[in-house]
Amino acid sequence: MNSKQNWQEFFIPRLIKACGYSAIVFVALIFFFLLREGLPTLVEVPLKALLDPRWYPIEEHFGILPLISGSLLVTVGAMLVAMPFGIGTAVFISEIAPRWVREILKPLIELLGGLPSVMLGFLGILVLAPFLRVFLNLPTGLTALAGSLLLGAIAVPTVVSIAEDALDAVPRGYREGAWALGATKWQTIWRVTLPAAKSGVLTAVMLGIGRSIGETMTVMMVTGNAPVLAVKLNSIFSPVRTMTATIAAEMGEVASGSVHYRVLFFIGIVLFLISLIVNISASAVIFRSKKRAERILS
Amino acid sequence: MPMVKISIQALSLQYADGTESLRGINLDIHANAITVLFGPAGGGKSSLLRCLNRLNDLTEVRTLAGRILVDGQDILDPKTDVIALRRKVGMVFARPVVLPFSIRGNLTYGLELAGERRKSRLDEAVETSLRQVALWDEVKDRLDDPAIALSGGQQQRLCLARVLALRPEVILLDEPTSGLDPISTGKVEASLQELKRNHTIILVPHSIQQAARVADYAAFFLQGELIEYAPGADLFTAPRDKRTGDYITGRFG
Ligand SMILES: Nc1ncnc2c1ncn2[C@@H]1O[C@H](COP(=O)(O)OP(=O)(O)OP(=O)(O)O)[C@@H](O)[C@H]1O
Ligand SMILES: [Mg+2]
Numbered sequence: 001m002n003s004k005q006n007w008q009e010f011f012i013p014r015l016i017k018a019c020g021y022s023a024i025v026f027v028a029l030i031f032f033f034l035l036r037e038g039l040p041t042l043v044e045v046p047l048k049a050l051l052d053p054r055w056y057p058i059e060e061h062f063g064i065l066p067l068i069s070g071s072l073l074v075t076v077g078a079m080l081v082a083m084p085f086g087i088g089t090a091v092f093i094s095e096i097a098p099r100w101v102r103e104i105l106k107p108l109i110e111l112l113g114g115l116p117s118v119m120l121g122f123l124g125i126l127v128l129a130p131f132l133r134v135f136l137n138l139p140t141g142l143t144a145l146a147g148s149l150l151l152g153a154i155a156v157p158t159v160v161s162i163a164e165d166a167l168d169a170v171p172r173g174y175r176e177g178a179w180a181l182g183a184t185k186w187q188t189i190w191r192v193t194l195p196a197a198k199s200g201v202l203t204a205v206m207l208g209i210g211r212s213i214g215e216t217m218t219v220m221m222v223t224g225n226a227p228v229l230a231v232k233l234n235s236i237f238s239p240v241r242t243m244t245a246t247i248a249a250e251m252g253e254v255a256s257g258s259v260h261y262r263v264l265f266f267i268g269i270v271l272f273l274i275s276l277i278v279n280i281s282a283s284a285v286i287f288r289s290k291k292r293a294e295r296i297l298s
Numbered sequence: 299m300p301m302v303k304i305s306i307q308a309l310s311l312q313y314a315d316g317t318e319s320l321r322g323i324n325l326d327i328h329a330n331a332i333t334v335l336f337g338p339a340g341g342g343k344s345s346l347l348r349c350l351n352r353l354n355d356l357t358e359v360r361t362l363a364g365r366i367l368v369d370g371q372d373i374l375d376p377k378t379d380v381i382a383l384r385r386k387v388g389m390v391f392a393r394p395v396v397l398p399f400s401i402r403g404n405l406t407y408g409l410e411l412a413g414e415r416r417k418s419r420l421d422e423a424v425e426t427s428l429r430q431v432a433l434w435d436e437v438k439d440r441l442d443d444p445a446i447a448l449s450g451g452q453q454q455r456l457c458l459a460r461v462l463a464l465r466p467e468v469i470l471l472d473e474p475t476s477g478l479d480p481i482s483t484g485k486v487e488a489s490l491q492e493l494k495r496n497h498t499i500i501l502v503p504h505s506i507q508q509a510a511r512v513a514d515y516a517a518f519f520l521q522g523e524l525i526e527y528a529p530g531a532d533l534f535t536a537p538r539d540k541r542t543g544d545y546i547t548g549r550f551g
Contacts, residue, residue, distance in 0.1 A: 099358070173395030179353060180389040181408035181460065182381050191407075196398045 034272060038265030045259060050266075055227035055241070057250070057260045064267055069230040070144070070240035071271075074219055077148025077236060078155055078212040083205055085152065086159025087194075090204070093160070094167040095189050106164075113157030121221030124150045129222060136237065142224035144240040150218045155208035162207060166200020167193060199286045206282030210275055213244075220245035243267050303329035303468060303498040304350065309364035311345055313357070319345040321522045323364070327468075328515060332490060332499045334530065336509045337519035337545065343502045344392075346519075347470045350500070351387040352380050368468070385412060388466035392473040392502075394453040396445035401437055404445045404456055408464045427463040430493065431455040432485045451482035458486065468498045476504040487512055506546055510534045518542045 041050075045062055052063030089109070093102050128149060129141030136145075170193050178188040194201065224239025227246070247264050254261040304327035311320040319342040327333050335343040348354045349366060352373065365372045373383055385408070397404050405427060406420045414420060424441065428434040433455045437448070445456060454474060461469060471490075475483040490499055490512060503509040509516060513530030518539070526539045537543040 171395060173391060173393055174397060176353060176356075176391060177395045177397055177457070178407075179356060180351065180384055180391075181464065182385040182411050183407075184381060185356075187411060192397055 031272065034265060034268050038262060038267075038269045041259075041262040041266040044262060050263075053229045055246070057254075057263070060259070062259070062263045063229075064243075064263070064270065066227040066229040067241060067243045067246050067267060068270065069235075070223070070227070071213060071242040071244070071274075073144050073230045073235060073240055074147040074151060074223060074242055075209060075213045077144060078151035079205070079209055081149060081152025082155035082159050082208050082212070086156045086204065086208060087163050087201060089156065089160045090163035090167055090201075091189055091194070094164050095185070095193060106161075109157050109160050112153075113161065117154055117215060117218045118221070120150050120154060121218045124218060124222035138237055140224060140239065142222055142239055144223055144230065144236045144238065147219045147223035147240070147242070148236070150222055151212040151215055154215055154218060155212045158211045159204045159208040162204035163197070163201045166197040166204065169200065170196045202285050203282055206278055206285075209278050213274060213278070214271070216242075216244040216248045220248055225249070243271050247271075300328040300331060302326045303369065304500075305365075305367040306346075307365040307367070309346075309349065309366060310361065311342070311349060311354070311359065311363075312361045314360050316360070319522050320349075323524050325517060325524060325527060327498060327500060329498045330494055330496070331514035332494050332501055332512050333515040333517065334509045334513035335500065335502050335517050335519060336506065337525075340521070341519035342522045343519050344472050347389065347472055347500065347502065349374075350468070350470055351384045351389050352378070353384075353389065355380065385464050386466055387468040387470060388461035388464055389470040390454075390458050390461055390472065390474045392476050394450065394457045394477070396448070396453050396456055399445060400442045401445045401448070401456065402441040404460050405463050408460060412464070423463045427459040430462050431459045431489050433459060451478045454478055455482070455486060458489070462493070466497065468500065469493065471499065471501045473502050473504040475508065483508070506548075510546075518545065520545075 049060075049062055050064055052061055053065060054061040054063045055066050089105075093105050093109075097105065124146055125142075129143075129146050131141065132138060132143065132146055133141035174192050174196055175188055178192045179185075183191070219242045223241065223245065225241045225245060226239035227241040228235070228238065230236075230238075230240055247267055250260070251264055254264065306323055306325040306327070309320055309323040310318070312318045319340075323342075323346065335346060337343060345354070348357075349362070350368075350373075354362065362374065364374070366374055368383070368387065371378070397407060399407060402424055405424045406414075409420060409423055414423075425434060425438075428437065433452060436452060437443075437456075445453065448456060454477060458471070458474060475486050478486065487508070490501070493499060494514075501512065503512065510530065513534070515527070516530045516533045517527040518525045518533070518537075518541075520541060526533060526537060526542045528538070533542065534546060537546060
């Protein structure tokens with residue numbers, strides 16, 4: 001028995017360690033691969049060509065700005081949908097809904113989060129896009145707006161479930177304290193509960209952004225995929241093309257090692273960096289508010 | 299005979315999970331006195347306090363029967379203005395929970411909710427209420443610091459001050475000194491003696507000693523029932539019910 005225990009003591013911690021380190025190794029490998037395939041772009045394609053306002057690879061126009069602006073436009077739009085809706089739903093579930101409603105809503109929203117995005121894309125093409133075309137009187141309903149609305153719907157479950165956890169973690173005493181001072185339920189939510197859950201709610205929003213900027217299938221199906229530089233606010237009503245959709249649509253057709261192939265990888269690097277920035281700023285925000293709380297408490 | 303401020307009549311409370319926490323309570327609370335509710339854990343003391351300013355509205359309750367008259371008005375009546383009631387009947391909780399604002403913000407929040415905007419009034423309320431709980435000298439130079447930076451004892455007194463700032467007529471205190479050292483406890487008890495001149499105070503003490511020290515009237519609760527209610531001087535020296543006697547002499551509890 002003793003030798004078996006020793007054996008366990010020896011192997012299990014090492015196994016767990018190996019699992020942990022392998023995660024780091026995988027991320028490093030992916031990043032390395034991206035860099036190896038994508039960085040030569042900077043040598044082969046002059047920077048000026050990358051800043052070209054046109055993406056038309058067949059004629060050697062490799063301007064990636066339309067794709068970046070397309071991704072940003074759709075993501076910002078998605079967050080404008082997902083933030084109020086997601087936070088609102090989280091507040092409703094954790095603060096307002098009676099218990100039986102909460103018990104139905106929570107699993108339902110988690111189910112929604114697990115829905116394959118290609119199904120939402122279907123809905124987008126068959127229902128949302130025609131509706132937008134008729135309702136807004138546009139030449140086509142396949143626009144950045146359609147992408148934003150659907151991506152928003154995709155990000156909502158993420159935002160809801162994390163924001164709801166954060167609200168749930170606010171001590172009951174905060175609410176009772178405010179109620180006992182004569183605050184209404186709504187005043188309590190707005191002035192006390194939400195501010196107290198601030199860092200968790202911010203995390204929810206950041207992860208929601210991460211979820212939408214990386215989403216591929218839906219945007220490919222509903223944004224119309226026209227690589228047009230989105231500079232004006234009303235670009236939201238025209239077709240756009242995102243970085244993810246471009247990579248997904250074109251990677252299968254390019255010759256390995258060609259300039260087009262390299263540029264697609266370069267777009268991958270840009271995408272990776274954007275996600276990294278979103279994640280780092282999220283943790284910086286959380287870290288800062290934690291540190292402040294610690295400083296105050298000590 | 300002192301005036302009756304609150305009259306509790308045949309009050310029964312059952313939570314949604316079936317716990318019967320109050321059974322047929324009849325109790326008259328006198329104005330300008332400290333009434334102490336004491337007894338072993340789970341006796342229903344906190345539940346009773348929470349009925350008095352309708353905080354139980356926000357918990358899941360199966361049945362709430364009986365009447366609670368405050369100045370002759372039945373506050374359990376659905377037509378009662380609950381917000382006004384909570385301003386009139388203030389509550390201090392066992393665990394101090396300062397709100398995530400500055401010290402000043404904690405004190406002015408209730409007043410701002412009540413519509414007070416004049417800065418002079420707010421400043422005056424901040425100073426008066428802090429003096430009432432003997433906290434003014436300790437914090438007067440850092441009113442804009444986050445309230446969470448105060449020590450536990452200071453937070454507890456701040457929570458009391460923030461209720462006083464609303465000038466309630468009745469103050470409910472649920473073990474307000476449970477986390478405090480003897481010196482802070484002494485300060486709070488001294489403030490209560492001051493406050494009872496203008497307020498009606500109902501206190502759940504954190505020990506029998508405290509109950510005996512501060513009680514003008516004392517009510518002994520056991521498993522949701524009111525066992526004995528008498529002036530403090532009588533109840534702690536010559537309890538009439540054997541169970542009260544056993545509890546205060548430490549034979550059970
Ligand atoms: N929200 C609630 N839901 C269900 N049961 C509850 C709730 N709050 C209190 N109870 C139950 O009601 C009974 C009375 O509780 P209460 O908190 O009023 O006792 P107490 O006298 O204040 O006790 P303590 O001295 O421990 O604070 C207990 O059995 C408790 O478990
Ligand atoms: Mg209690």
